[in-house]
Amino acid sequence: MAGPRPVVLSGPSGAGKSTLLKKLMKEYDSVFGFSVSHTTRNPRPGEENGKDYHYVTREVMQARIDNGEFIENAVFSGNMYGTSKAAVQDVQAKNLICILDIDMQGVRNIKRTDLSPIYISIQPPSMAVLEKRLRDRKTESEESLQKRLHAAKVDMEFSKEPGMFDVIIINEDLEDAYGKLKETLIEEINKVKKVGMSS
Numbered sequence: 001m002a003g004p005r006p007v008v009l010s011g012p013s014g015a016g017k018s019t020l021l022k023k024l025m026k027e028y029d030s031v032f033g034f035s036v037s038h039t040t041r042n043p044r045p046g047e048e049n050g051k052d053y054h055y056v057t058r059e060v061m062q063a064r065i066d067n068g069e070f071i072e073n074a075v076f077s078g079n080m081y082g083t084s085k086a087a088v089q090d091v092q093a094k095n096l097i098c099i100l101d102i103d104m105q106g107v108r109n110i111k112r113t114d115l116s117p118i119y120i121s122i123q124p125p126s127m128a129v130l131e132k133r134l135r136d137r138k139t140e141s142e143e144s145l146q147k148r149l150h151a152a153k154v155d156m157e158f159s160k161e162p163g164m165f166d167v168i169i170i171n172e173d174l175e176d177a178y179g180k181l182k183e184t185l186i187e188e189i190n191k192v193k194k195v196g197m198s199s
């Protein structure tokens with residue numbers, strides 16, 4: 001059964017992916033479902049196990065990867081992250097648009113699957129703004145922050161590779177960026193709404 005097309009949101013840490021996707025899921029709660037990834041990083045204050053991530057040990061994560069439970073997995077800033085098959089299937093079973101928040105290794109690996117999502121890159125207006133947002137978020141140690149800034153430089157170059165993303169959104173003003181995101185997805189949103197009304 002071909003459900004709605006999934007959506008991949010990628011881009012540097014601190015670019016605003018979570019902020020934008022939370023806004024989208026709040027406005028369209030019966031349209032989108034989040035693919036809850038697994039990670040070995042520690043939960044941040046306010047994050048919930050099973051909602052933001054499935055928080056697991058390295059041993060558990062590696063065993064599940066070896067068991068073939070993941071569509072893709074990557075190491076980012078020293079921690080393991082991965083999208084399980086179940087995470088995507090749970091959303092697709094409800095006929096919702098599945099949103100994946102993944103790094104650029106994830107994007108490369110998803111391109112080798114038959115998931116066929118819409119690829120959206122969220123980019124900051126500049127490195128300076130990105131650094132300020134990450135510092136103001138107050139979630140990272142100096143070491144983690146530096147690793148994220150380094151990865152961001154690589155990501156910003158990667159996003160320019162032709163054909164990598166369907167749309168690149170510069171998140172300067174949040175409302176403008178959100179408007180562009182909605183505009184990109186409106187066709188898929190309307191399809192899901194129509195199916196919902198007729199069932």
Ligand SMILES: Nc1nc2c(ncn2[C@@H]2O[C@H](COP(=O)(O)OP(=O)(O)O)[C@@H](O)[C@H]2O)c(=O)[nH]1
Nearest residue numbers: 013014037074076081082083101102103105106
């Ligand atoms: N490949 C891959 N990347 C992921 C996955 N889940 C999250 N990420 C990425 O891992 C990076 C770090 O995420 P996180 O620790 O939540 O930090 P944040 O991006 O600074 O909020 C981000 O680029 C995410 O997009 C996943 O399942 N697979």
Ligand SMILES: Nc1ncnc2c1ncn2[C@@H]1O[C@H](COP(=O)(O)OP(=O)(O)O)[C@@H](O)[C@H]1O
Nearest residue numbers: 013014015016017018019133137171172173174
């Ligand atoms: N357009 C924006 N203007 C100012 N601050 C923003 C904007 N978008 C996001 N932020 C803030 O920047 C920080 C990083 O955003 P976040 O959504 O956590 O990024 P990501 O999920 O890509 O790592 C958060 O503190 C968020 O509130």
